[in-house]
Amino acid sequence: MRSHPITALEATGASTAPEAGSTGPIAAGRPRPGAAGPGLALPAGHLLAALLFYAAGGAGLVWVAPSLAVGGFADPRVAAVTHLFTLGWLTTSIMGALYQLLPVALQGRFPWPRLGFVTLALHAGGLAAFVVGLTTGDTAAVVAGAATLGTGLLLFAAHLAAALRSARRRDVTWGCVAAADAFLVVALSLGVLLALNLRTGLLGPGRFVILALHLHVAAAGWVLLVIVGISRRLLPMFLLSHGTSEAPGVAAAWLIGLGAGVLSLAHHVLPMAAVPAGGGLLAAGTACFLWQGAAHFAARRRPRLEPGLWLVATALGMLAVALVLGVPAMLPGGASARLETAYVAALVVGGLGLFVAGHQYKILPFLVWHHRFGPVAGEREVPMVGELFDRGAAFAAVGLQAAGITGVVAGILVGSARAVRIAAGAFAVGALLQAGQLAGVARRRPS
Amino acid sequence: MGPEAAAEGIHPGAAGVAAILRRVVDPEIGIDVVRLGLIYGIERTPRGVRVVHTLTTTGCPLAEHLARAMRVAVASLPHVGEVELRLVTDPPWHPDMIQGFLEP
Numbered sequence: 114m115r116s117h118p119i120t121a122l123e124a125t126g127a128s129t130a131p132e133a134g135s136t137g138p139i140a141a142g143r144p145r146p147g148a149a150g151p152g153l154a155l156p157a158g159h160l161l162a163a164l165l166f167y168a169a170g171g172a173g174l175v176w177v178a179p180s181l182a183v184g185g186f187a188d189p190r191v192a193a194v195t196h197l198f199t200l201g202w203l204t205t206s207i208m209g210a211l212y213q214l215l216p217v218a219l220q221g222r223f224p225w226p227r228l229g230f231v232t233l234a235l236h237a238g239g240l241a242a243f244v245v246g247l248t249t250g251d252t253a254a255v256v257a258g259a260a261t262l263g264t265g266l267l268l269f270a271a272h273l274a275a276a277l278r279s280a281r282r283r284d285v286t287w288g289c290v291a292a293a294d295a296f297l298v299v300a301l302s303l304g305v306l307l308a309l310n311l312r313t314g315l316l317g318p319g320r321f322v323i324l325a326l327h328l329h330v331a332a333a334g335w336v337l338l339v340i341v342g343i344s345r346r347l348l349p350m351f352l353l354s355h356g357t358s359e360a361p362g363v364a365a366a367w368l369i370g371l372g373a374g375v376l377s378l379a380h381h382v383l384p385m386a387a388v389p390a391g392g393g394l395l396a397a398g399t400a401c402f403l404w405q406g407a408a409h410f411a412a413r414r415r416p417r418l419e420p421g422l423w424l425v426a427t428a429l430g431m432l433a434v435a436l437v438l439g440v441p442a443m444l445p446g447g448a449s450a451r452l453e454t455a456y457v458a459a460l461v462v463g464g465l466g467l468f469v470a471g472h473q474y475k476i477l478p479f480l481v482w483h484h485r486f487g488p489v490a491g492e493r494e495v496p497m498v499g500e501l502f503d504r505g506a507a508f509a510a511v512g513l514q515a516a517g518i519t520g521v522v523a524g525i526l527v528g529s530a531r532a533v534r535i536a537a538g539a540f541a542v543g544a545l546l547q548a549g550q551l552a553g554v555a556r557r558r559p560s
Numbered sequence: 561m562g563p564e565a566a567a568e569g570i571h572p573g574a575a576g577v578a579a580i581l582r583r584v585v586d587p588e589i590g591i592d593v594v595r596l597g598l599i600y601g602i603e604r605t606p607r608g609v610r611v612v613h614t615l616t617t618t619g620c621p622l623a624e625h626l627a628r629a630m631r632v633a634v635a636s637l638p639h640v641g642e643v644e645l646r647l648v649t650d651p652p653w654h655p656d657m658i659q660g661f662l663e664p
Contacts, residue, residue, distance in 0.1 A: 217619050350617050353589070353655040414655040482587055483621055490587070491629030498588045 153484040155229045157555055159209025160477050162237050164548035166201025167470070171541030173197055174462070174521060178534035181525050184450030186457055187324070189311075193247035198461050200240050200262065203336050204297075206469045208233070208269060210343070210476055211290070215273075218346050219287050221280030228272055235265030243308075252312045259308040266301050270294050285363055289342025292370045296334025299377040303327035322385070326376050328457065333395045334373025336465050341365050341402050348406065351422060351475055352413035361405035368398030392443045399436050403429055419499060420507035421474030424467050427515040431463025434522065455525040462540075463518040470514065470547060477551050478502060489559050501554045506546060513543025574602040577609055577634055584629045588622065593630065597657025600648060608641025609634065614653045623647070 173194035174181075180188040212229060216222050223229065239262025246254025273294045280287055304327050310316040316323055345362050349355045372394030379388050406429045418426065438456035441448040448456075478501040486495040520536025581599060582592045593599055593613065601612035611630060615623055627645050634643045 217621050220619070346617075353658075355654050414658060479588060479621075483625070486587070487622065487625035490625045491584070491632035495587070497585070497590050499590065 153480060155226055156209040156213040157480055159205050159233055161555055163202050163205035164551055166197050168545045168548040170194060170197035170202055171544035174537035175534055175541050178537050179530040181454055182528055182530035182533045184454045186454040189247045193244045196244060198466055199331060203465055203469055207339050215276055219280040219282045221276045223272055223276045232265045232269040236262050239265055255308055255311055259305055263301055263305055270298050285366055286342040286345050289338050289366050293335050293338040296330050296373050300327060300331035300335055326379060330373050330376050332460060333369055338369050340468055348409045352409050353415050354409040354412040357408050357412045361401045365398045365401035368394050368401060372398055389443050396436060403433055420511045421471040423511045424471030428464055428467035431459050435460035435464050451525055451528055455522050459522045478554050481554055481557055485558050501557050502550045506550055510543045510546035513539045517543055576637055577602045580633045580637055581630060584633050595659045608643055610644040610646055612646045612648055614648055616653050618649055
């Protein structure tokens with residue numbers, strides 16, 4: 114088909130200014146690498162640190178398999194592994210992705226790039242101490258780690274707020290990230306309360322309610338809201354599904370934002386009866402997000418999915434599983450501990466974790482290409498972005514992670530420690546393979 | 561290659577420019593810019609040639625690299641003269657502008 118007006122000579126009604134430098138001589142100097150972002154080191158440093166936590170989290174799942182199989186979600190070792198995923202994998206990845214995406218997508222800028230390295234050091238170092246403290250029962254290390262990583266998170270939240278303030282584009286994505294930034298601070302406050310409770314027992318029997326609020330404000334208010342906002346820009350680009358209605362995604366943003374807001378106020382301001390309402394809003398928002406994701410996949414012009422997009426599709430499926438498992442927990446009387454544990458595993462590792470893992474397969478190679486290969490494109494042969502890593506190994510990593518977390522959730526539901534451990538082992542190998550592959554991508558340079 | 565040389569030789573024409581632009585591939589999608597539908601027009605100018613193009617996404621971070629690769633490719637043609645790139649966003653790019661089917 115040759116119907117495109119490639120030979121058309123008429124003007125196209127251009128409404129934008131010509132690209133900067135487009136009328137210059139052919140031998141014009143090279144564009145400044147990474148002119149649209151903060152450089153490679155800051156986002157890539159975060160993404161690589163996140164991969165370390167991801168691999169550690171995978172190994173941790175194998176370690177705590179017996180506790181998971183009996184529904185021991187409150188076991189401090191399970192809490193340690195959970196934080197390797199939530200703070201180590203999800204939050205660190207989101208930080209790195211925002212450093213790259215926010216300047217491009219929202220036309221804002223992080224005013225103090227060096228602060229990004231400081232917050233990463235505080236966040237990663239504090240998290241390591243926090244996790245070690247939880248696993249060894251050293252409450253002093255838990256509190257010190259929480260204080261350190263909390264300082265890092267607060268500084269990041271302030272930095273992100275400044276970047277959002279400078280943004281020239283204020284759309285739904287901006288609203289999602291701004292609200293998520295506030296929920297990050299709320300989740301942190303509730304987490305610090307829980308850490309102090311370990312030492313003082315000040316929360317008494319109410320600690321499980323605070324734990325549930327902490328988990329959902331963090332998972333939905335912070336992580337999922339960022340995912341909803343950023344997906345509006347990335348999924349059409351990755352799937353070539355431009356033109357798909359965005360109404361379900363906008364509804365998801367509002368519902369999740371409202372739900373997380375209700376849960377944020379539930380402890381001190383609203384009656385505790387508001388908690389199920391908040392949970393219901395989150396569930397409705399998640400369903401809308403799944404609808405939006407399915408619509409993008411259905412409308413895609415790319416018939417063959419890349420490894421990262423297979424992970425994203427699997428993540429949407431696991432999010433649907435989490436939605437089904439989470440509903441009984443909201444009913445009067447609650448659910449069994451095993452069901453609640455399976456729900457958290459499906460939500461945190463399967464839904465949110467794999468979604469971010471899929472995007473890491475897209476974002477990190479793109480960053481490396483953009484900063485290292487892009488400046489020499491046209492002068493010499495350069496690989497495609499997807500050629501920076503081995504597809505076969507990537508598909509193996511995807512399959513292991515997808516099958517692994519599915520097996521973990523199923524194993525928890527049937528109460529089989531052996532099944533959980535085997536499935537967690539598969540997941541851990543997949544996560545390690547992905548981490549190794551992407552670390553290799555980060556070292557790639559033009560020959 | 562200056563305008564004088566362009567006037568002396570045989571200009572490659574829109575077809576020649578389009579052919580050379582097929583060597584410029586979007587590194588993320590893996591399709592050349594012509595088949596992708598990013599080229600809206602190729603115009604002869606008094607000093608050379610103007611390529612009117614768009615991007616798959618407004619603010620695409622690959623913009624500078626694609627522009628540079630297109631400029632280098634077109635400039636490699638004999639007698640082409642000065643190469644001007646004009647970025648437009650109207651009409652916005654849509655996947656329906658891709659020519660033919662993508663690889664399964």
